[in-house]
Amino acid sequence: MKIHEFQAKELLKKFGVPVQDGVAIKDLSEFDSAIAGLQSRGINQYVVKSQIHAGGRGKGKLYNPLNGNELVLEGGVKFTTSAEKAKEYASKMLGNLLITHQTGPEGKIVKTLFITEGLDYKKELYLGILLDRAVSKNVIMASTEGGVEIEKVAAETPEKILKVWVEPAVGLQGFQARELAFGLGLEGAAFKSFVGFIQKLYKAYEATDSSLLEINPLIVTNDDRIVALDAKMNFDDNALYRHPEISAYRDLDEEEPLEIEASKHNLNYIKLDGNVGCMVNGAGLAMATMDIIKLAGGEPANFLDVGGSANKETVANGFKIILADPNVKAVLINIFGGIVRCDRVAQGVIDAVKEVHVAVPVVIRLEGTNAELAKEMLENSGLNFEVAMTLHDAAHKVTSVLQMESVA
């Protein structure tokens, strides 16, 4: 699960991590009191930050969707010393479309702003914590090359990324924190500040079951404090059950509506841009089925894992979600029955198709116990199914269905 910058900072503050602080607003009417709050703390320079679940905000552009996508502002993060100017930026960001290199051309509507203090700093650093799968330990990565994309640093100057691996039994040690601080060339008060910072940050990462915690940039202020200027946190979905406070940060506006609908029915669905919908049991087979669609000349319209029990209800819900996508020209159902009996799955599919109006051709392949019986049932159902016995056969049938569609 992903959360916004302002939410990540709120969480980090609870662990004593110094962050660039501010106030989140959802409406321009909240702006004046937000600024007044900052001013009362002696703050006289401000940053207006668009809150969307995508990076590259600073270099992004804002467009007005109500006015033919007219360009209204360059930069989704703006610094100013003037409260009036800050308000103008806020008005140009809220409700408008922010397109960054990570959002894709469709962009994201900005629904929340984070109005923060503006800090003067002399250095930008990078700090990231994540699971290193190669050794099954968490790794802390630090670099003097802050404020730029870390993937770029990793590709071009990998020697500029420092790494320490945390032994889970003992946790992050003082010597490791010092190793990073020295490696970053920090001295005096900044050195001391960093050592404390990283220990608190690691604690926050572990305690929240984070899967990625990235501070980019991490700054050394002019008075030698270490502060998180930005904060990105992702969480392990498997651990959300023990963090209701983090689950509450979920922002449905940032998610695909069909994916939200699918999750209500315990279906694992991811929307894609293609023309062939698919419904499969098992994640690996679902990915493989998407690959088959591509090889057959189509493009997968989705990933959909219906899990172990492909009954009438799950299949019907699956159809509803797949067919809600207008790009879908055909559907491929691929269920490996195994312990689930194919005749039961077939009955589920037949009932579901009768219940949900399915106007596109359906290629269906059931394998496992009673597959022959299932084939007979589907063929005798009077419904428009293309029944395939093997994966190979299924791929061919998808190709021929697509060719017929393009002719029609």
Place this chain on the structure above:
Amino acid sequence: MSILLDKKTRVVVQGITGGEGSYHTRQMIEYGTNVVAGVTPGKGSQKFEDTNIPIFNTLTEAVKETKADASAIFVPPAFAADAILEAASSGIKLIVCITEGIPARDMVTVYNSIKGKDVRLIGPNCPGIISPGKAKIGIMPGFIHKQGKIGVVSRSGTLTYEAVKQLTDLGIGQSTCVGIGGDPVIGSRFIDVIKLFNEDAGTEGVIMIGEIGGSAEEEAATFIKKNVKKPVVGFIAGRTAPPGRRMGHAGAIISGGKGTAAEKMEAMRKAGIHVVESPAEIGSTMKKALDKIKNQKVVKSKKTVASKKPVKKIVKKSAPVKNAVKKSKKK
């Protein structure tokens, strides 16, 4: 032959009285697995359904009383890490954890705590292990398998069944099939299982089925290039998956541009692995690889047969020369 598991393996089921646990225990027994005990805290001294299989409160007790040496874990995700550690501390040598949805933080602790100990963990979030015709620990449908000489190792569940069915339909049996699991932190990786297949005299070829995410396939490819002479057929699921999205399995995610299917397939091809583009061709590609070896063997043996005759002739012809040499030596 098989690896890890056979008819003699003494299996204890952790979570034997749960819905999943009891269902799959019945299936395992029916397949021929030697299930000797079950564990459910608080249900000690009961028997498993209408069998004579005893249930214990703790795994230590179960191991002491029944000499179980392998465990199957069917407990819910919140308690699974504890169950793995319990198994590891009670002398179990092979732990198969089926449970899906264990937090990564728990698995990091578990993995590093059992690393270096004399215990092997398969999974979590996996279908388990089957040595066809002998025994299974897990949830895979037994009937699609056929006893034979191909080892299968995979991060997936149903996709593994797909590959196995293709092999069986072509008359190619399997020595052992191991589902290593779809999570980012797993007990055994491709390389660990492929090492076992490589050493097993009863395994003549290996199928590895990978997915996007991580670098375990690349790691295995390097090992295969150096050490494995048996034919290896590989497939990577998720060529059409978008980056940054978790494709069902927690471990199936392309992050920071790393772990793509294209990268993995390239590394595998360079290692001499027969990489298939389509998952429909896993079985047929293995058949071709096996046929090629068979033909090479036939050609080889034909050559030796053919070359033997001229050798004999040469020997006959050279006989006088030999004598000549002997004569000269005498001189």
